[in-house]
Amino acid sequence: MKTPTTPATISFAPIGRVENDFPKGTPRDTMRARESSIILDPEFVPGLKDLEKEDRILVVFQFHLSEGYELLQHPRGDPSRPRRGVFALRSPRRPNAIGITEVDLLGIEGNVLRIRGLDAIHGTPILDIKPA
């Protein structure tokens, strides 16, 4: 089968953003234990129909403060741990800075999703929401 050429870039537009009280540098485990909100752009609200039936959802976001990456990285930046390939890690410093986390969906009101377990700081752009 003919192999198509790979496009140079693919562009997406955020559908919303994260609100919480996690500043930059908050440890991942701290974030995961706590609640956040996703503020969906109001135009997308009809797309939430029936999502409230799900207990767990996938949140797809951009690691928007991540700059650059190495192909080999110490897990969690801990120099005592041997370097692994970036694709064997969940590091935010990766060729495409896409984060994916399965979280608890606690409730939906209008364009606001209340969730627990998101390891993303305040202001993070949301790219997609899916049933887990």
Added chain:
Amino acid sequence: MKTPTTPATISFAPIGRVENDFPKGTPRDTMRARESSIILDPEFVPGLKDLEKEDRILVVFQFHLSEGYELLQHPRGDPSRPRRGVFALRSPRRPNAIGITEVDLLGIEGNVLRIRGLDAIHGTPILDIKPA
């Protein structure tokens, strides 16, 4: 806390592409039962280090043939099923056409990952690979 403004667009570059014998229109369940390869761009091969220790990986890709979307869609395009919101579905027709599938990692040789379970057709651009 101050709420940052949302950026207009976010651009990514594919890190590789899918090779299989699934043409456009292959049913999802058929694809999921079968094997595919991911051909990683050779520059990224060091980033695969230690990934072979994982049995299951997340493959993040672009639904590159998807055009447009509706916020309410019949599950699997079946008009006998009531419409759900796009964020409560895994439909390829979504605001940001990002696909995420957890697959079996069967083996890695050089820049080729052999996997089973990917619901993506031949030529699909790969955006990221992560441990599941």
